[in-house]
Structures are given as structure tokens and as C-alpha cells.
Amino acid sequence: MTPHVLDSLRRGLAEGARRAEQEAAGALARLEAAGGTGEGPLLRLRVDALGRLLEVTFTHAVLTATPTAFTAAVQAAYRDACRAVQPLPGRPELAAAGAASTTPGSHAPAARAASAAAALPAWVLAGRDEGVEVELDGRGRLLLARAGTEALRAGPELLAARLTGAWRRAEGERTDRLRRALSGERA
Structure with a gap:
């Protein structure tokens, strides 16, 4: 050339x-x-249109909250935020996976994508960050958020950073697992 x-x-x-x-x-x-926001006495939580955490802020009331109250408050705020989301068509990574080549003899990628999509709700992916744990399903939806008493007493800013860190780790695990499933790799 x-x-x-x-x-x-x-x-x-x-x-x-x-x-x-x-x-x-x-x-x-x-x-x-297109995302939504959920609020409660302990926190304000904002998610994008896919339910992924964008931002969380805690009030000082978290300093006296119990771990059970924390879990309930995060889950309630998350549900409210997801209800406020404006609907978007399909998840991008699944749409991209479903757009795999349909030429004869190339059904394996499409089959892997369909199999991964069917398994997503059953996946449980955990992320942890210094006393805070988040569990997401394979679609990235919150299943559970936990924090120990020490994490709650660390203060609103540090707790927000730890929850965000745990959420990001779980999201990273979800992305890695989805990539492996679509490429046919073993976990």
C-alpha cells in the first residue's frame, strides 16, 4: 500500500x-x-434506565440505623427509583448479542446469547466493600444490600462510597460473566 x-x-x-x-x-x-430516583429517611438513590446505580447519598440518620433498617431502606429506594424509570427498549448488551450473524453455520453465537439471556435472572452476583455487600441478579437489578453496624457508623459519605464500590464490583462481575457466557468460555 x-x-x-x-x-x-x-x-x-x-x-x-x-x-x-x-x-x-x-x-x-x-x-x-431516562433513569429514576428513590428517596427515604436514610437515603436518596438514583439509577439509570437499566436500573444501574448512578448516585447514592445518605442522611445522617444512617448513623443510628440498624443493619435491617439499612437493607429495607436501600431496597425501598431502589424499587421507587426503578418505578420512576422511563421505559427503554431492551437491554443493549442483549440486543447486541442477539444481533449475532445469522449466516448458515453461525448459530453458535446466537444460541449462546439466547442461553445467557435465559439464565440472567438466576444469576446472583455479589460485590463487597469494607462491611457493605450488594447482590445483583444477572440483569443488574438489586436483590439485596447489607451493611454491618461499623459500616453504618462510618458516616453518610463513606457509606455511600462503600455502597457504590460494592455495587460496581457486582456490576463488574456481571459484565465479566456475561462476556464469558457469550464467548462460550467456562466460568
């Missing part, structure tokens, strides 16, 4: 990458904008 052709290819690839980044940023912004 001539230097001119190589340069043209580089420019085309750079432009394509720039457009893909812009589209991804736009999609994330739409997911956030």
Missing part, C-alpha cells in the same frame, strides 16, 4: 472511532436521563 492509502485508512479509522465514542456517550446520556 502506498503512504497515501495508509494515511487515508488511518484517518478513516480515527474518524470511525471518534463517531463511535460520540454515539456511546450519547447512549449513556440517554440512559441516565
Whole structure:
């Protein structure tokens, strides 16, 4: 290839990458904008359109809360936030997986995607961060949030950071497991 052709290819690839980044940023912004908020006496929680945690803030009432009250408050706020979500069509990673090639002889990727989609609700993925534990299902929905007494007494800001960290770890595990399922890898 001539230097001119190589340069043209580089420019085309750079432009394509720039457009893909812009589209991804736009999609994330739409997911956030369609999200919802849930509040209670202990916290305010905001999720995106897929139910993924965007932000959580705790009130000082958390300092005197019991672990049971914490769990109930987080789950109630999460349910309220999810109810406030504006509906979006399908989950992006499943839509992308379902868009696998349908040419003859290429049914394995589509079959893996269908199998992974069917198994998602049964998955339980845990994330932990210094006395705080979050369990999500395979779709990224909150199943349970727990915090020990010491974590609750650490204060609203630190508790919010720990809950966010635990949630992110569980989300990371979900993403890894989904990637492995779609690629046919063993866990």
C-alpha cells in the first residue's frame, strides 16, 4: 500500500472511532436521563434506565440505623427509583448479542446469547466493600444490600462510597460473566 492509502485508512479509522465514542456517550446520556430516583429517611438513590446505580447519598440518620433498617431502606429506594424509570427498549448488551450473524453455520453465537439471556435472572452476583455487600441478579437489578453496624457508623459519605464500590464490583462481575457466557468460555 502506498503512504497515501495508509494515511487515508488511518484517518478513516480515527474518524470511525471518534463517531463511535460520540454515539456511546450519547447512549449513556440517554440512559441516565431516562433513569429514576428513590428517596427515604436514610437515603436518596438514583439509577439509570437499566436500573444501574448512578448516585447514592445518605442522611445522617444512617448513623443510628440498624443493619435491617439499612437493607429495607436501600431496597425501598431502589424499587421507587426503578418505578420512576422511563421505559427503554431492551437491554443493549442483549440486543447486541442477539444481533449475532445469522449466516448458515453461525448459530453458535446466537444460541449462546439466547442461553445467557435465559439464565440472567438466576444469576446472583455479589460485590463487597469494607462491611457493605450488594447482590445483583444477572440483569443488574438489586436483590439485596447489607451493611454491618461499623459500616453504618462510618458516616453518610463513606457509606455511600462503600455502597457504590460494592455495587460496581457486582456490576463488574456481571459484565465479566456475561462476556464469558457469550464467548462460550467456562466460568
